Amino acid sequence: MADxxxxxxxxxxxxxxxxxxxxxxAVGDIVPTEPDGLAGSEVWARNEEIRLCETDIDLIKAxxxxxxxxxxxxxxxxVYQQDEKPGARGLEFGPGWLGVLTAYADGLRAxxxxxxxxxxxxxxxxxxxxxxxxxxxxxLATKIEVINLHRxxxxxxxxxxxxxxxxxxxxxxxxxxxxxxxxHKHTIGEPDPTRDxxxxxxxxxxxxxxx
Ligand SMILES: [Zn+2]
Numbered sequence: 082m083a084d085x086x087x088x089x090x091x092x093x094x095x096x097x098x099x100x101x102x103x104x105x106x107a108v109g110d111i112v113p114t115e116p117d118g119l120a121g122s123e124v125w126a127r128n129e130e131i132r133l134c135e136t137d138i139d140l141i142k143a144x145x146x147x148x149x150x151x152x153x154x155x156x157x158x159x160v161y162q163q164d165e166k167p168g169a170r171g172l173e174f175g176p177g178w179l180g181v182l183t184a185y186a187d188g189l190r191a192x193x194x195x196x197x198x199x200x201x202x203x204x205x206x207x208x209x210x211x212x213x214x215x216x217x218x219x220x221l222a223t224k225i226e227v228i229n230l231h232r233x234x235x236x237x238x239x240x241x242x243x244x245x246x247x248x249x250x251x252x253x254x255x256x257x258x259x260x261x262x263x264x265h266k267h268t269i270g271e272p273d274p275t276r277d278x279x280x281x282x283x284x285x286x287x288x289x290x291x292x
């Protein structure tokens with residue numbers, strides 16, 4: 082077959098970092114043309130053998146758009162505006178949490194409508210210890226209704242695969258923990274048997290240890 086690209090060539094074409102590209106393939110939902118039937122869990126070890134065709138590239142383009150929450154940013158400009166300052170943070174978490182993010186944004190929008198003239202906005206968000214942390218305007222974040230939206234998003238994220246949005250739980254590897262479904266749990270590597278399936282909310286667990 083003509084025109085198969087290596088990962089490096091594809092990354093150049095897509096104008097993204099090579100590591101970023103390999104990470105996307107390692108999730109396992111986009112299976113490269115070569116080697117035949119490569120599983121996501123083997124992608125890191127065998128990334129030099131990978132060859133991608135034009136269809137693969139198109140799928141990766143669509144995946145990049147999904148990972149950038151492009152449609153959310155277009156549909157929720159009233160409650161989310163990306164900060165453009167140097168060092169500003171964005172939506173730094175997996176695309177599987179789109180539903181959690183949207184529920185939060187719908188909640189914020191409803192509160193803005195209820196409180197005349199209020200313009201509460203989400204500023205940024207990140208994944209930490211497998212949970213979603215969202216940051217909205219300081220003043221309004223002190224209102225109990227907004228705090229509840231944050232709590233709900235946090236709780237939902239720990240039950241939602243950050244890659245695909247299916248039901249999930251916190252998975253513990255030896256150096257990483259992420260909330261993933263059965264299909265995507267391989268991305269943490271070998272599970273750590275002393276913690277995997279035992280700690281399901283690391284923040285709550287740490288608080289318990291302190292008592
Ligand atoms: Zn998943």
